[in-house]
Amino acid sequence: MPGLGLTLGVTLAVLGVVVVVPLVAVLARAAGAGWGGLAALSSPRAVAAFRVSFGAAALAALANVPIGLLLAWVLTRYRLPGRRVLDALVDLPFALPTAVAGIALTTLYADSGWIGALLAPLGVQVAYTPAGIWVALLFVGLPFVVRTVQPVLAGLDRAQEEAAMVLDGSALQVFRWVILPPLLPAVLTGAALAFARGIGEYGSVIFIAGNRPGLSEVVPLLIVIRLEGFDTPGAALLGAAMLVLSAALLLLIHGLDRWGRAR
């Protein structure tokens, strides 16, 4: 096949200039801070930011597991009227700009908002609290579990289920023992993807979060704050840490994907 030289050249050039070199610059700048850099990374504010980002992302991914499973199940197995529309709707968090989601969720969950007003009498505050971050990341991560589980669910071998039913298994048992196991890798992959997306999320979070340092400030926001405060090394250190963690997550997801494929 012709064209290897040109296409490979273009691919490498673009990836190099746009992606690789800039990311290397982050790592290099962070490394340049030397051991003192680690101090900047372990400042109470930074540690809190990591705790907030990772904590909220983990909880949101966790919540998206049952939600995603439920949605995948209903969309794949049940013939609802308007199923196609509902299925398309699941892609909304992918297509909707994060800033739009951010202000919409904030307005929705503020004390005067439609949902916030319902929760306020119960003493539950969502907007401008860490809970708001969780809600935003739930929204953003919703499609991941659904979309990774759907194809696996659709491709399951019915014979096993039918055999289990004939053996007098209750629906719950069939689900637990026959359906869930093959779905597990996909579920974990989807959750990991949602988690990876959540830790780096900025636009949908900063409006609803409250952004109180140490309490509801996420790592991307701290990076922006440091950059705007001309603390470039500080920003680079946080960025480098995020890159390393993202890389580790990527390997994990890759491994999960391979595991799922192998089953």
Add this chain to the structure above:
Amino acid sequence: MIRMEGLTKGFGATRALDGVSLDVAPGSFVALLGPSGSGKTTLLRVVAGLEQADAGSLWIGGRPALDLPPGKRSVGMVFQGYALFGHMTVADNIGFGLRVRGRHRTERAAAVERLLAMVHLEGLGARLPSQLSGGQRQRVALARALAVEPRILLLDEPFGALDRQVREELRAGLRRLQQELGITTLFVTHDQEEALALADRVVVLNRGAVAADLSTEELARGAVKGFAAGFLAVG
């Protein structure tokens, strides 16, 4: 018309071709016969220019051909799955070779009509490949390959997925066409009956090397030994 010397090609650890040398006279119909993995398709693809030989030489029409791209070797190829351009009509498929050579639209149309008649598909020019039967698609593939008037015709198990009657009709059609046009033809198959029915000469390949090279008369007489004898189950 085609001369090969010591053609060798490996894929990773396997040797697909192991020093194949062959002379193909102009106008002859040669069948490349062998079990799967024998290298017959690889040999065809090397002649076509779709694979690069690791070693050896190839001459087409007396000129060294290994450095030429497929389009410059004057070969017409019919692929195993026909490889018709699914988004183009039959007429556009057949006229493709002429189009990329910059021939004018009216000239192309005339040639396409001629070719459709040659393969007995008159009137089907506006159809899409998905609207044709397997046998019809096969004939379009043949017409398409012949449109650019190649010096060599290469066929890679072209009658594979068709049922018996269609195969026999197509075989007869191919043989007639080849004799009319006098075009040098290399035909890959694993079906010895097909090879005997179509070819003047049968080259048996095993593990990338020529195991036997005989005319079909000799083959019919049973003058075969070694691997070829086993493969052909001569009796």
Add this chain to the structure above:
Amino acid sequence: MRADPAARGIGEPAWARALLAGLALLLLGVTLALPLLVVFTEALAPGLAAAAAALREPDALAAMRLTLLVTAIAVPFNTVFGLAAAWCLARHRFPGRGALRALVGLPLSVSPVVAGLALVLLFGRTGWLGPLLDGWGLRVVFALPGLVLATVFVTLPYVAGQLIPLLESLAPQEEEAALTLGASGWQMFWLVTLPRLRWGLLQGVLLCTARALGEFGAVAVVSGHVRGQTTTMPLQIEALYNEYNLPAAFGMAAVLALLALVTVAAKALLDWRQGRALAQGAASVLA
């Protein structure tokens, strides 16, 4: 609502089915539909005329123009990249192919803010290329090129991600046939390969465009927030919101939300058409 007869349930009772379906609808409604509704409600709160007028403000128009400009540059660029990447990765074997394939997807796992940071560290005044760009009188960060680069970074994998698996799944015989018929590489690509890729290409361009229009984090970092000059629509939304000008902020958000809905609908439509085309092709082969 019944269980899909072809699907058949696992014997769960009808009430359970209804419960699950109801729960699913509720979840979709609360998590997805409500935020959308809020956007449109807030945007139209001062009335349609006032909302439209807000969108005609100079800053709003500038933001829209800028967003369109950035998208109009980034998407074709990423499309060409996607085609190139798909061709070399799907039709060739070379050492490092697997790594390159993974690298193409890398931007998806990088936080947009980190992407913006990376570009600032490379192209900014104090960045590696800073002095060089200064010498040439070029401004990347805090200017249009920076916005384009940030958007390109973030949306780079979208077209490629559709094309690579698609081209890998298409057998190369049609292209080989074109070559034997005398087509040059370019002719083969234009006349044979591209038409085969059209569904994936459309999907990829669609997703890439949607993402490019809404990109916030990376662009926020490289833009410098210069009102009227480097403020894209998402940034304008942020600015208006922080000024407590909610109707205007939601007005602009509504425009983007509408585009998002169009994207989602178009994607569903393309999926359906592609599924039909595949089924037709399969049916005809089996005929």
